[in-house]
Amino acid sequence: MTHAYEALTELFESEGAKEYLGEDVSIATHMLQTAQVARAAGASAELIVAAVVHDVGHFSGAMSGLELMRGHDNRHDAIAAEWLSQWFDAAVTEPVRLHVAAKRYLCATDAAYYDRLSDASKYTMSVQGGEMSAAEVATFAAEPHCESATALRRFDDAGKDPEAPVPALADFRAEIEALDRTLRSSAAI
Numbered sequence: 001m002t003h004a005y006e007a008l009t010e011l012f013e014s015e016g017a018k019e020y021l022g023e024d025v026s027i028a029t030h031m032l033q034t035a036q037v038a039r040a041a042g043a044s045a046e047l048i049v050a051a052v053v054h055d056v057g058h059f060s061g062a063m064s065g066l067e068l069m070r071g072h073d074n075r076h077d078a079i080a081a082e083w084l085s086q087w088f089d090a091a092v093t094e095p096v097r098l099h100v101a102a103k104r105y106l107c108a109t110d111a112a113y114y115d116r117l118s119d120a121s122k123y124t125m126s127v128q129g130g131e132m133s134a135a136e137v138a139t140f141a142a143e144p145h146c147e148s149a150t151a152l153r154r155f156d157d158a159g160k161d162p163e164a165p166v167p168a169l170a171d172f173r174a175e176i177e178a179l180d181r182t183l184r185s186s187a188a189i
């Protein structure tokens, strides 16, 4: 069985991870910086791991992030959460599944939030459904992982700095392995 760290190492070294998708940093750099922002903010191990992996849906699914930039919603949030669920529990996969919705939620509930988004995030927002309606806001606020999803979203928006240092995936290995259910079950056998 391939464990999470092994699978993620392969993914981070793949061509897809080198795409920029309209940002100033590559997807791999972006995810690692997002995790660093989460760690610096004192986030839980679950949220740090969610940050490391939150955009894997751009390059682990059938439709890549390039499709999103061409105006087709690649549903990278749902694809990632499903792929990640082979190793991780909901505390990791739910913030990932909800991180696009969290952007739409924050735009509807925080007047200053939209202006702080990168141009690429503003563009993809329009493809992903735009600002939430009042009914969608109420549904999202009732999600058990609403708070961690919005926290992840704010780390996400801060993890795109071409001047900031870029940690290695190995810097997050301990958290990834501690939460990888397949390692826990093999240890128990």
Ligand SMILES: [Fe+2]
Binding pocket: 030, 054, 055, 156
């Ligand atoms: Fe992201």
